[in-house]
Amino acid sequence: MSLKPQILSKLTFIPSIMSNPHADEREKCQKKRKSTICESSSLRTSRRRYCNNKNEEEMNKEVSTTLKLYDDPWKIKKTLTDSDLGILSRLLLATDLVKKQILPMLGVDHARAAEIEEGTPISVWDIDTKSMHQLILKQWSSSKSYVLIGKWNQDFVRRRDLKKGDEIGFHWDPYNCVFNFCVLKRVMSEN
Incomplete structure (x- = not known):
């Protein structure tokens, strides 16, 4: 024990x-x-x-001393000229912006199609009026510049009463797979 x-x-x-x-x-x-x-x-x-x-x-x-309150979503901005508002019904876009901001969003097949004569269709959502429109993005073979054609004049210039000097903007909306459009600044009318 x-x-x-x-x-x-x-x-x-x-x-x-x-x-x-x-x-x-x-x-x-x-x-x-x-x-x-x-x-x-x-x-x-x-x-x-x-x-x-x-x-x-x-x-x-x-440490950066620059103050950035927000990231501007409008990656593509354009101040409209007479040629953008004329009877040719086309919006001329800067080549570098198209290559950086538009073509990568379209995918390989649509990006290639934009570089040939037919172009590629893109959907554009007008944020201000909440309406969807179809335009065609294509590259001009002569100048290698990119343009949006189709019903640009009818659906945007006339309907939105765009004037020379107005600033417009586009940006890619990845959730809806469309380009958003907005009139950013209007020129003051001379009365």
Whole structure:
């Protein structure tokens, strides 16, 4: 019977070790922490100043001082000219904007079609009037410029009463797979 209490005491000792397997590591960390706390205050202060100055210098190098309140969604902007409003019913677009902002959104097949004579159809949602329109994007072979043709004059110029100097904008709407259109600025009429 004298063996049972000894076995019992050994069994109760084993779980206490097992429940805390990292006791040695914890003790080492606590000793290390105490030793760093015990450093002299002057050494700590000078080290802190050095670190703070170094961090400020690094932060100042990476901080931008320009304030940007929002990202302008109208990636394609155009101030209308006489030729954009004329009887040719076409809107001339800057080649670099088309290559950056329109062709990648159309996909490979439609981008290729835009570069040939037929062009490719694109859907345009007029945000102001909440109406959908179809235009054709094509590249002129003579000047390599891109134009929107089709019912540009009827659906946009006349219907929206666009004038020379008005600023319009387009941007791709990835959720609806259309280009959004908006009149951004109107010229003041001379009366």
